[in-house]
Amino acid sequence: MEQFKLKIIELLKEDARRTPALIATMLAAPEAEVAQAIRELEEEHIIVKYATVVNWAKVDDEKVTALIEVQITPERGRGFDAIAERIYLYPEVKSVYLMSGAYDLLVEIEGKTLKEVASFVSNKLSPIDRVLSTKTHFILKKYKQDGITFEDHEDDHRLLISP
Amino acid sequence: MIEPKQQTGETQNQSMSRYLAPLVRDIPPSGIRKFFDLASGRKDIISLGVGEPDFSTPWHVREACVYSLERGNTKYTPNSGLPELREAIAEYLYESFQTPYEPADEVLVTVGGSEAIDLALRALVTPGDEILIPEPCYVSYNPITAIGGGVPVGIETFAKDQFKLTAESLKNAITPRSKILILCYPSNPTGGIMTYEDWLPIAKVVEEHDLIVISDEIYAELTYDRKHVSFASIPGMRDRTVLVSGFSKAFAMTGWRMGYACGHRDIISAMTKIHQYTVMCAPSMGQVAALEALRNGMEEKDRMVESYNQRRRLVVQGFREIGLQCHEPQGAFYAFPSIQATGLSSAEFAERCLFEAKVAVVPGQVFGIGGEGFVRCSYAYSVSQLLEAIDRIGKFMKNL
Numbered sequence: 001m002e003q004f005k006l007k008i009i010e011l012l013k014e015d016a017r018r019t020p021a022l023i024a025t026m027l028a029a030p031e032a033e034v035a036q037a038i039r040e041l042e043e044e045h046i047i048v049k050y051a052t053v054v055n056w057a058k059v060d061d062e063k064v065t066a067l068i069e070v071q072i073t074p075e076r077g078r079g080f081d082a083i084a085e086r087i088y089l090y091p092e093v094k095s096v097y098l099m100s101g102a103y104d105l106l107v108e109i110e111g112k113t114l115k116e117v118a119s120f121v122s123n124k125l126s127p128i129d130r131v132l133s134t135k136t137h138f139i140l141k142k143y144k145q146d147g148i149t150f151e152d153h154e155d156d157h158r159l160l161i162s163p
Numbered sequence: 164m165i166e167p168k169q170q171t172g173e174t175q176n177q178s179m180s181r182y183l184a185p186l187v188r189d190i191p192p193s194g195i196r197k198f199f200d201l202a203s204g205r206k207d208i209i210s211l212g213v214g215e216p217d218f219s220t221p222w223h224v225r226e227a228c229v230y231s232l233e234r235g236n237t238k239y240t241p242n243s244g245l246p247e248l249r250e251a252i253a254e255y256l257y258e259s260f261q262t263p264y265e266p267a268d269e270v271l272v273t274v275g276g277s278e279a280i281d282l283a284l285r286a287l288v289t290p291g292d293e294i295l296i297p298e299p300c301y302v303s304y305n306p307i308t309a310i311g312g313g314v315p316v317g318i319e320t321f322a323k324d325q326f327k328l329t330a331e332s333l334k335n336a337i338t339p340r341s342k343i344l345i346l347c348y349p350s351n352p353t354g355g356i357m358t359y360e361d362w363l364p365i366a367k368v369v370e371e372h373d374l375i376v377i378s379d380e381i382y383a384e385l386t387y388d389r390k391h392v393s394f395a396s397i398p399g400m401r402d403r404t405v406l407v408s409g410f411s412k413a414f415a416m417t418g419w420r421m422g423y424a425c426g427h428r429d430i431i432s433a434m435t436k437i438h439q440y441t442v443m444c445a446p447s448m449g450q451v452a453a454l455e456a457l458r459n460g461m462e463e464k465d466r467m468v469e470s471y472n473q474r475r476r477l478v479v480q481g482f483r484e485i486g487l488q489c490h491e492p493q494g495a496f497y498a499f500p501s502i503q504a505t506g507l508s509s510a511e512f513a514e515r516c517l518f519e520a521k522v523a524v525v526p527g528q529v530f531g532i533g534g535e536g537f538v539r540c541s542y543a544y545s546v547s548q549l550l551e552a553i554d555r556i557g558k559f560m561k562n563l
Contacts, residue, residue, distance in 0.1 A: 011473075015546070025480050026473035026546075160523050161199040161212035163302050163351075 194529025227455035244272025298531030326355030354492020384413035485557035520559035
């Protein structure tokens with residue numbers, strides 16, 4: 001991809017609220033070109049969505065998140081794709097990755113309570129044909145997500161004025 | 164038991180100041196220090212006042228230091244610095260700025276660039292020598308010149324020339340007592356740089372008048388539209404120049420105090436004598452970190468420079484939009500907008516800006532002649548802080 005678009009992506013990854021005008025100033029480029037590039041990135045589904053990273057630990061309405069290692073038998077002709085699709089269609093499922101190593105899929109589930117997540121695993125995920133086994137790991141604390149640390153130990157410790 | 168006599172601090176000061184060396188006693192406190200005292204302790208301030216990167220030292224550099232400490236590397240190093248660090252510095256300077264130095268006796272690792280400048284002055288100044296300093300300049304040059312017995316002679320530079328030193332103004336400042344020229348490009352506080360073509364006539368004057376140059380190139384990595392040209396790389400100037408630099412700005416390592424000086428072996432040898440009797444050697448852990456920065460830190464450095472560049476554009480345009488004339492800085496991470504249109508002195512502007520807009524900027528007058536009428540604004544801050552600061556200054560100016 002051209003450098004110009006990569007730089008736009010980086011600036012939007014840092015802060016999705018940055019306007020084309022602001023990005024244009026930062027990159028010394030015409031605003032119209034930046035706006036056009038962003039449109040193209042959206043149309044090409046390279047920029048898929050503008051999302052918000054939330055530190056749920058600070059919100060009363062806490063959520064329970066679990067990572068589940070899933071071993072499956074791949075399907076002839078379609079490999080792992082069909083069963084992955086079967087799993088990711090559930091709204092509780094936040095992400096699904098095909099993995100190398102000791103298991104096949106890593107599934108991230110989000111629920112309101114521990115019981116809700118456990119129930120999803122036992123009632124929906126495990127009974128799926130070709131799912132051989134699951135191993136559920138509850139997330140106890142999130143330190144870093146998408147490159148963002150939740151407890152920032154690197155505050156600005158500089159003096160207000162220095163030479 | 165004899166009771167010690169109670170004395171107030173004031174009485175003590177009055178009675179003891181007569182012992183102070185006149186050279187030190189007569190030095191005024193730093194203007195930056197005064198303004199810092201004014202601003203400190205306030206929590207609601209957005210500061211554009213610092214002369215250091217907002218990035219933390221890259222993790223791999225910190226980690227190299229931690230591992231080295233764990234292995235027990237806590238001893239003295241050779242006076243001149245770790246041999247492998249001196250080699251890495253020489254290699255880096257040659258590859259980046261075409262300035263060849265022999266690591267064994269032409270490179271000295273110091274406690275920050277500041278020590279290197281101090282050592283150079285102490286090694287070169289005979290009391291009464293005149294030291295030429297293009298201004299506005301870094302706040303330390305004048306006082307450390309005076310402490311060394313030299314006589315600082317300011318040479319004014321102007322916004323209309325992008326704060327470049329011109330051969331003519333240099334020539335006009337030279338007297339039979341002139342001995343040293345201190346250069347700082349890219350410049351703190353103006354962000355001005357000098358090109359190869361700018362240097363040539365300066366080099367001619369330096370040669371004609373047999374000057375020695377202390378070239379502070381601490382911001383060499385922070386240039387934006389063109390690469391830094393070291394004064395030492397100009398033909399005939401290497402042996403007349405003490406090149407001073409360090410790791411603070413390029414690798415976000417201000418607190419480590421790691422710097423170096425390179426130059427003709429006779430001068431470096433004299434500087435090393437002072438260095439060995441005063442600080443012995445630069446901290447060994449800092450030297451390990453500096454070596455890691457040079458070996459593996461260039462990618463991270465490029466990323467930081469790119470980020471400064473983006474913010475530089477934002478700040479310059481922001482100031483212009485709110486009605487402050489601002490030349491385009493080509494290096495370092497400072498904008499130096501003119502506040503002359505407000506009718507305020509730089510000290511008044513900075514003070515009112517602090518109290519009314521809650522934004523700290525540094526009054527230009529503290530940087531010497533030519534600084535009045537300007538304020539120094541560092542853009543080593545997050546984009547959101549910069550936008551907020553410009554917004555606040557804009558509103559403040561509307562109410563003037």
